[in-house]
Amino acid sequence: MKKNIVIGFLGTNLDSGKRRRWRPSVQIAQHPDFPIERLELIHASNWTHLAERVAREVERGNPDTEVVLHQIDIADPWDFEEMYGAMYDFAQGYGFDEEREEYHVHLTTGTHVAQICWFLLTEARHIPGKLIQTGPPRGEDEGTGTLQIVDLDLSKYNALQQRFDLVHKEYNTLLKGGINTRNAVFNAMIDRMELVTSNSDAPLLLMGPTGTGKSDLATRLYELKLQRRRIKGRMVHVNCSTLKGERAMSTLFGHRRQAIPGAGADRRGLLQEADGGVLFLDEIDELGLDEQAMILHAVETGKYLPLGADYEVTSRFHLIAGAGRALAGLVxxxxxxADLFARLNLWTFTLPALRDRPEDIAPNIEYELARVEKLMGNSVSFNTDAFTAYQKFATDPGTRWPGNFRDLGASIQRMCTLAPRGRITLAAVQDELKTLESTWHDANADPDMQLLTAHLGDLAHQIDEFDRVQLAAVIRVCQTTPSLSAAGRRLFAASRASKTSRNDADRLRKYLDKFGLDWSQCQS
Structure with missing residues (x-):
């Protein structure tokens, strides 16, 4: 059986007996159902006499209890930094033996700051023990008083764990907009995002093609930060693609009246509006290099210089950035x-395209139907055959969904608006599918097919989609490198080390020849 070890401060008032007979450091050793092998008593040098007297009384009343005195002088026991540092040093140098001894930290004595420090050290397992709280006898009873042990191992408390799990689920539901998503990749990303948002104030970078929901997700991240009390201010949404030239600087950072000809007053700027809240820079890849430099400075220092100002102003905000293009390539x-990208790239989340989440089509259709119902004020639903036909089209691997969830939302809204008596029929679905196909064909939204058609004409449509992506990537590399050899070295950099022959140019030439292309054609 493990031996009980109690660690605590000498109570300069209570243990001296000035206020009442009950003396916690003496009587904690008198509980018959809680035998103490050793009492580690911490005291200041000016209280050595009292500490020695308490030790004698404990050992006289309980010969089996050893009292070990530790002299630790703390200039200000109400100074948290000093108190925590001294107690941490004590814990680090103690030499705990958990196999033979069970440790208890006595919370009853010491300042409130000391009690807080005991809790933090024990909860963080710097002291591998439990907390113990004692109290005087109740009423007229003459006895040793009360003793209560608190075990901070929360894993033992199933009810608390279930409550934590429920809160975690609520946060995940918030980030998913209430949609019961089933895609494993997306759900794992949301789990990670919830942890990061709840525990970090660092910038977040949301990547993904247009229509994947970056703006909606940024809004939900802001709401989560509000719920977790990490921010107090508002969310400021900036579409960086609309900011050009001097107007960009003025809009973001504000200006003094004299800096802008014709300006009637000073302007605060959107960074100032975001103070204490969230700044969402959507399409940050469209922002100019000068603006990027000032954004980086503001994120790292919380300060920036408005146009025409002689001194910096302060704005502390959480940054969420959205980008549709790969920032590494733009760097x-x-x-x-590169420095702003490095700052943003700490937490990067890439939102998958709709075509990569076929299992989430059905729950998103339900979500869009509910959203349209709020807009229109009446309920609309699919006939069974109509829903089967629409879902089959929506989840088909060949359905591109170039606008992703924007396309899906617009499609559902069109059908709901035209639905007679609140029912979407098979005929309505067939008409809508023709509309989608026509719209996508006219928009010619597939950049890979555009590129291949420009080089191969109608033959591009005879190439499998698997090969289209690879061939388009190869052509783009050829367009941005000075020679066939340089393109080959870049394309085969990973595999060339294991090849006996490293004629990368010949490998690339043979690959292009499979599709009737050569280097000069790719350069056009």
């Missing part, structure tokens, strides 16, 4: 600052 092209 390589000199179109995005």
């Amino acid at each position: 390589a092209q000199g179109k995005f600052r």
Whole structure:
């Protein structure tokens, strides 16, 4: 059986007996159902006499209890930094033996700051023990008083764990907009995002093609930050693609009246509006290099310089950035600052396209129907055969959904608006599918097919989709490199080390020849 060890401070008032007979450091050793092998008593040098007297009384009343005195002088026992540092040093140098001894931290004595520090050290397992709270006898009873042990191992409390799990589920539901998503990749991303948002104030980068829901997700992240009390201010949404030239600087950072000809007053700027809240820079890849530099400075220091100002102003905000293009590629092209990318890239989340989430089509259709019902004020639903036909089209691997969830939402809204008596029929679905196909064909939204058609004409449509993506990537590399050899070295960099022959140019030439292409054609 493990031996009980109690660690605590000498109570300079209670243990001296000035206020009442009950003395916690003496009487904690008198509980018959809680035998103490050793009492570690911490005291200041000016209280050594009292500590020695308490030790004698404990050992006289309980010969089996050893009292070990520790002299620790703390200039200000109400100074949290000093108190925590001294107690941490004590814990680090103690030498705990958990196999033979069970440790208890006595919370009854010491300042409130000391009690808080005991809790933090024990909860963090710097002290591998439990908390113990004692109290005087109740009423007229003459005895040892009360003793209560608190075990901070929360894993033992199933009810608390279930409550934590419920809160976690509520946060996940918030981030998913209440949609019962089933895609494993997306759900794993939401789980990770919830942890990051709840525990970090660092910038978040949301990547993904247009229509994947970056703006909606940024709004939900803001709401989660509000619920977790990480922010107090509002969310400011900035579409960076609309900011050009001097107007961009003025809009983001504000200006003094004299800096802008014709300006009638000073302007605060959107960074100032976001103070204490969230700044969402949507399409940050469209922002100019000068603006990027000032954004980086503001994120790292909380300060920036408005146009025409002689001194910096302060704005502390959480940054969420959205981008539809790969920022690493833009950095390589000199179109995005490497230092800002490094700052944003700490937490990057890539939202998958709708076509990569076929299992989430049905719950998103339900969500869109409910959203349209709120807009229109009446309920609309599918006939069974109509829903089967629409879902089959929506989940088909060949359905591109170039606008992703925007396309899906617009499609559902069109059918609901035209639905007679609140029912979407098979005929309505067939008409809608023709509309989608026509719209997508006219928009010619597939950049890979555009590129291949430009080089191969109608033959591009005879290439499997699997090969289209690869061939388009190869052509783009050829267009941005100075020679066939340079393109080959870049394309085969990973595999060339294991090849006996490293004629990358010949490998690339043979690959292009499979599709009737050569280097000069790819350069056009």
